[in-house]
Amino acid sequence: MWDRLITDCNVATMAGSAENPLGIITNAAIGIDGGKIVRVAKRTELAGFRAREVVALDGAWVTPGLIDCHTHLVFGGNRADEHAMRRAGSSYEEIAAAGGGIISSVSQTRAASEAQLLASAKRRLEALAKSGVTCIEVKSGYGLDTETELKMLRVAKSLDGHAGVKVVPTLLALHALPPDMDRKAYVDMVIRETIPMVANEGLAASVDAYCEGIAFTPAEVEAVFTAAQHHGLPVRLHAEQLSNQKGAALAARYKALSADHLEHLDNDGARAMGEAGTVAVLLPAAFYCLRDEQVPPIDLLRKHKVAMAVATDCNPGTSPTLSLTLAMNMATTLFRLSPEEAIMGTTLHAARALGLAHERGTLAPGKMADLCVWNIEQLSELGYWIGLPSPDRRMVAGRDQ
Known part of the structure; x- marks a missing residue:
């Protein structure tokens, strides 16, 4: 059983490809255990997994911290x-x-x-x-x-x-x-x-x-x-x-x-x-x-x-x-x-x-579960708003700060 399961979100993993450079997964879920990411995938793919706490994000965007x-x-x-x-x-x-x-x-x-x-x-x-x-x-x-x-x-x-x-x-x-x-x-x-x-x-x-x-x-x-x-x-x-x-x-x-x-x-x-x-x-x-x-x-x-x-x-x-x-x-x-x-x-x-790509900067299995939750409609809003307010949630090692 995982510590936390984040559901009902759109995720920019940053671990993408030439076709999908930001590694975007819509209608996604993130499994977190021991302060690290266990799995990131479509919500349907993680439906059978259990966690001590399930957090639904109402369609918000999630990026690495x-x-x-x-x-x-x-x-x-x-x-x-x-x-x-x-x-x-x-x-x-x-x-x-x-x-x-x-x-x-x-x-x-x-x-x-x-x-x-x-x-x-x-x-x-x-x-x-x-x-x-x-x-x-x-x-x-x-x-x-x-x-x-x-x-x-x-x-x-x-x-x-x-x-x-x-x-x-x-x-x-x-x-x-x-x-x-x-x-x-x-x-x-x-x-x-x-x-x-x-x-x-x-x-x-x-x-x-x-x-x-x-x-x-x-x-x-x-x-x-x-x-x-x-x-x-x-x-x-x-x-x-x-x-x-x-x-x-x-x-x-x-x-x-x-x-x-x-x-x-x-x-x-x-x-x-x-x-x-x-x-x-x-x-x-x-x-x-x-x-x-x-x-x-x-x-x-x-x-x-x-x-x-x-x-x-x-x-x-x-x-x-x-x-x-x-x-x-x-x-x-x-x-x-x-x-x-x-x-x-x-x-x-x-x-x-910073020489830290092995542990941070992407949302991928084994990486630190540091992430930001943004109540925005499009990911591009992060570079669009001048003086964008704080993310709705900021998680460090999978826990809310």
Whole structure:
């Protein structure tokens, strides 16, 4: 006897085929036992099975729980003043050069206690959970010293399970150059001290970096990637956001889980990502907040069969975004993704970007029974409504949250 049987629903399993990419099953049922999915099929096919609890959904749509695969959720203070500066015409680079941007968040994060960081991050996580998120990636990167980076990662680990959300911590090893350190000394510190300590304490699932003219060079990123892989940590990369530094191709050479932003990606980078299986994480809310005009080359990503994920990039400066469904709408409106691509981008491909496709992102036997129930008529409404309300039900390990 199963723990739970979900009936009278339409299911987008995301485990589809060329003819049915979203794996849609109408008039479906889902068997759940031990927190995992046992079977998903037509309702008639599961009619003979028994469960301790049967839940009828009155024809609602069911998707996997949403996955926000790129966030900077833990930080001190905020940067609301930069919003006004940006509206007055200051660029991202100009704000950074004036002492704002990432460095502003660094000083506020260093000054905050773990308890303060945890309390503020919990509020943001609760808001994202309401939009259907059941799994989230959380980066460090506002420490720029080993002590604070570890503090941020400990907070991220403490968030795990809050509001029913699985948290995947990432060491953002190269985010910005601290004002009080030489470039070489800083990169050496990250390689010789920060990464080994994070690996030894098991504080992160991967290592990320920011490859950009105002951040770090491909050579510096490559040195950090080599160190990360030496310690058994997969890599990710902020690439081609403001200019083309050939970061995507570099990420692909290291079999990175993802390359993120990608507004200035070129054909060679897209081809390399496709060949390596590196996921493209699109961050339309950051594009919107920066009033950018360079749209990521979606057609190139499609041409080279690069999986496209969609995330909020929740951060205090360039994407104070607390709704993944809003990011889905932005992805369809600003980047011209199809509704189907946006849905796959927050489920299947987001799971791939975190190295979690073996357990999340699809509704299939053996996967975690994390799912969202949406009272909508068409699945495409998930990328259609602006400010879509919460799903009617959000289940984690098969239980209502």
